[in-house]
Amino acid sequence: MPTFQAQIEAAHPTARDIAHRRWIYIPYDRYTDRVGPLAEQPAAETGIVIVESTAKAFRRPYHKKKLVVLISNMRHFALEQQARGVSVLYHFSPHSHGQALLELQRSRHLPPLTCTTPAERELRLDLHFAQKNGLQLNMVEDPTWASTTADFTEVYGPYTAGRSYVMDRFYRRMRQKTGVLMQHAKPVGGEYTFDAENRKPFRDQVPVPAPPRFPPDEITEEVIAMVDETYAHHFGTTRNFDLPCTQADAERFWRFFLDHQLVHFGPFEDAMRDDHLQLFHSKTSVLLNLGRLLAMDLIRDVAERAASGAAPLASCEGFIRQVLGWREFMRHIHEQTHGYRLLKDHVPQEPPRRPQESSPDRTAEAAEAYAPSGKADPYAGARPSALGASLPLPAVYWGVKSGLHCMDTVVAQVIEEGWSHHITRLMVLSNLATLCGFSPRELTDWFWFAYVDAYDWVVEPNVLGMATYADGGLTATKPYVSGAAYIQRMSNFCGHCQYDPKRSTGSGSCPFTALYWTFLERNEPVLEGNFRLKIPYAALHRKSSEELVQLRTRAEEAIAHLASFKRPEYAD
Structure with missing residues (x-):
C-alpha cells in the first residue's frame, strides 16, 4: 500500500467520530489551522473532510508542478492534522468536489459541514450546485484574507458598470485600518508608496542569494509519480521539484526571504535577468494562495523589519503594497464583477x-x-x-x-x-x-x-x-x-x-x-x-x-x- 494511504487510514473516522465531532470541509487552497473553523475548538472535537478530485485536475492541463505542490500539501496537511488529534476523512474521487462531498455525506451520514468561503469562484459555484442537490454545507467568512468585502465597498461602494477602480484608494484605506507602516495616523516616511524608488535594473550591484531547496520526501515522491502517470499530457514538468509541502518548510521558506532577500527586493523588483530569474523575489505566492502562509503574518513580519531598520522602508513598503494592496484589491474586483461576467453589457466581448x-x-x-x-x-x-x-x-x-x-x-x-x-x-x-x-x-x-x-x-x-x-x-x-x-x-x-x-x-x-x-x-x-x-x-x-x-x-x-x-x- 502506498505510504500516504497507509498513514492516513489511521485517522479514518469511526461512527462515533462522525456523530460527536464538528466536521469541516477543507477547500483545496486553504491548508491552515491557525485561523478559521479549525482553530475554534480542540482537535479532539474536530473532523475534517478533504477531497482529492481528478475531475478538477483534468479540467485544465494544469502545470505538473502545480498539481504536485497542491496535492502534496493537501496530503501533508491531512497528516499534520491527524498528528494533532483531528479525525481525517480523506476521499479520492473522480467527481467534482461538490459531487464528491454530496455522495460522501450521504454514504457516511456526515452532519452538516462547515467551510470557509472558497477563494475560487469555480469551487464556490461547484459547491453551490451540490447544495441545491442536497449537500448540507455552511459557508463562513475566510479569515486568511487581509481585508473584507466591506473594506472594499466602503471605499468604492457596490460595483457600478462602466466606472474605473484605482487601487491606491483601497491601499491607503487598508494601511489606515491595519496601522501597518503608520505612525500617528500618518504613513511612516511621509509617503504611502515608494514605488519610484523601486525601479532599478540589476547590474550585479549585490550578490543574489541562492534560494533554499526542499527535496521531495516519500509522500511527495508518490505524488510526483502519480502526476507523471495520471496527468502525463499536462503542461510543464515535475523535474527538480523542490517547493515546500509541509507547514514547517513553508515557514523556513518565508524566513529565508526575510533574512536574505527582502533587503534588496524593493530596488530590483522590476528588474529582469536571464541568469538570475528569481532575483530577490520571495516566490511565496504559491504558499500564500494555498493558505500555508497568511497574508497578515507576512505583512506584519515585513513591517517589523522596516521598524527595526533591518530592511529599507522602500523594500518593505513595496512588498506590503503587493500583498495588502494589489492582491486584496484584485480578489475584490473578481468577486464584485462575478469574475468579470458583469462587464459583458458595456465592454466588447471576444x-x-x-x-x-x-x-x-x-x-x-x-x-x-x-x-x-x-x-x-x-x-x-x-x-x-x-x-x-x-x-x-x-x-x-x-x-x-x-x-x-x-x-x-x-x-x-x-x-x-x-x-x-x-x-x-x-x-x-x-x-x-x-x-x-x-x-x-x-x-x-x-x-x-x-x-x-x-x-x-x-x-x-x-x-x-x-x-x-x-x-x-x-x-x-x-x-x-x-x-x-x-x-x-x-x-x-x-x-x-x-x-x-x-x-x-x-x-x-x-x-x-x-x-x-x-x-x-x-x-x-x-x-x-x-x-x-x-x-x-x-x-x-x-x-x-x-x-x-x-x-x-x-x-x-x-x-x-x-x-x-x-x-x-x-x-x-
Missing part, C-alpha cells in the same frame, strides 16, 4: 473559440463532472476584449522557440518552474500578447494552468485587466505596453538576442518596437483620449507615412512569424 485539446477524452470527462452534457457551461470564463483582440495564442507560449530571447527565456522558466516574477508576466508575456492582439481569454487560461500560484481570482482580473486592458480600464488607467526600450533598460535579455532593440524596422530589428507603434495606431479610436497616452500619441503622429508603412510591415512579419509554428501537445 467571440468564443473552441480551444485546442491534447486529451479530449479526459477533458470531456472533467467537463461532464462540472457541467452536464447539453447544458451551457456555467464555469465558462468571461471574454471581455475592449481592444478587439482575438488572435489565437501562438506556439511560443508552449515552448516553441521564437527567436525573441526575452520570450523564449521566460516561457522556458514557466515550463520548468511554473513560475516567473510579476514583471516578466506583465512586460514580456502579456506585453507581447497585448501588442499583437492575441486573445485575452486564451492568455488568461494559459496563465491559469501554467503557473503554480494561479487561481481564477488571481488570473482573471490581473490578465483581463491590468495585463491586457481587455476590461477597458476597469483596473488600469492605461494599457501596460512597451517597445524594446523598456525591456532593454530593465533586463539583460536584449544583449543575448538576435534582434537589435535600437532598430524598429528592417531585417534584424526588434519587433517589440514596431508592434508597440502599430498597437497604438490600431487602437487609436479607443485610446486616443487617454491622458496617460498623450505623449506616445503625439510621437506617433509625428512619424512620416513612409516610417508608418515600415512599422506596419515589421509588425505584420512578427505576428505572421509567431503564427507560423504549430502549437505542441501539452508535454515536457
Whole structure:
C-alpha cells in the first residue's frame, strides 16, 4: 500500500467520530489551522473532510508542478492534522468536489459541514450546485484574507458598470485600518508608496542569494509519480521539484526571504535577468494562495523589519503594497464583477473559440463532472476584449522557440518552474500578447494552468485587466505596453538576442518596437483620449507615412512569424 494511504487510514473516522465531532470541509487552497473553523475548538472535537478530485485536475492541463505542490500539501496537511488529534476523512474521487462531498455525506451520514468561503469562484459555484442537490454545507467568512468585502465597498461602494477602480484608494484605506507602516495616523516616511524608488535594473550591484531547496520526501515522491502517470499530457514538468509541502518548510521558506532577500527586493523588483530569474523575489505566492502562509503574518513580519531598520522602508513598503494592496484589491474586483461576467453589457466581448485539446477524452470527462452534457457551461470564463483582440495564442507560449530571447527565456522558466516574477508576466508575456492582439481569454487560461500560484481570482482580473486592458480600464488607467526600450533598460535579455532593440524596422530589428507603434495606431479610436497616452500619441503622429508603412510591415512579419509554428501537445 502506498505510504500516504497507509498513514492516513489511521485517522479514518469511526461512527462515533462522525456523530460527536464538528466536521469541516477543507477547500483545496486553504491548508491552515491557525485561523478559521479549525482553530475554534480542540482537535479532539474536530473532523475534517478533504477531497482529492481528478475531475478538477483534468479540467485544465494544469502545470505538473502545480498539481504536485497542491496535492502534496493537501496530503501533508491531512497528516499534520491527524498528528494533532483531528479525525481525517480523506476521499479520492473522480467527481467534482461538490459531487464528491454530496455522495460522501450521504454514504457516511456526515452532519452538516462547515467551510470557509472558497477563494475560487469555480469551487464556490461547484459547491453551490451540490447544495441545491442536497449537500448540507455552511459557508463562513475566510479569515486568511487581509481585508473584507466591506473594506472594499466602503471605499468604492457596490460595483457600478462602466466606472474605473484605482487601487491606491483601497491601499491607503487598508494601511489606515491595519496601522501597518503608520505612525500617528500618518504613513511612516511621509509617503504611502515608494514605488519610484523601486525601479532599478540589476547590474550585479549585490550578490543574489541562492534560494533554499526542499527535496521531495516519500509522500511527495508518490505524488510526483502519480502526476507523471495520471496527468502525463499536462503542461510543464515535475523535474527538480523542490517547493515546500509541509507547514514547517513553508515557514523556513518565508524566513529565508526575510533574512536574505527582502533587503534588496524593493530596488530590483522590476528588474529582469536571464541568469538570475528569481532575483530577490520571495516566490511565496504559491504558499500564500494555498493558505500555508497568511497574508497578515507576512505583512506584519515585513513591517517589523522596516521598524527595526533591518530592511529599507522602500523594500518593505513595496512588498506590503503587493500583498495588502494589489492582491486584496484584485480578489475584490473578481468577486464584485462575478469574475468579470458583469462587464459583458458595456465592454466588447471576444467571440468564443473552441480551444485546442491534447486529451479530449479526459477533458470531456472533467467537463461532464462540472457541467452536464447539453447544458451551457456555467464555469465558462468571461471574454471581455475592449481592444478587439482575438488572435489565437501562438506556439511560443508552449515552448516553441521564437527567436525573441526575452520570450523564449521566460516561457522556458514557466515550463520548468511554473513560475516567473510579476514583471516578466506583465512586460514580456502579456506585453507581447497585448501588442499583437492575441486573445485575452486564451492568455488568461494559459496563465491559469501554467503557473503554480494561479487561481481564477488571481488570473482573471490581473490578465483581463491590468495585463491586457481587455476590461477597458476597469483596473488600469492605461494599457501596460512597451517597445524594446523598456525591456532593454530593465533586463539583460536584449544583449543575448538576435534582434537589435535600437532598430524598429528592417531585417534584424526588434519587433517589440514596431508592434508597440502599430498597437497604438490600431487602437487609436479607443485610446486616443487617454491622458496617460498623450505623449506616445503625439510621437506617433509625428512619424512620416513612409516610417508608418515600415512599422506596419515589421509588425505584420512578427505576428505572421509567431503564427507560423504549430502549437505542441501539452508535454515536457
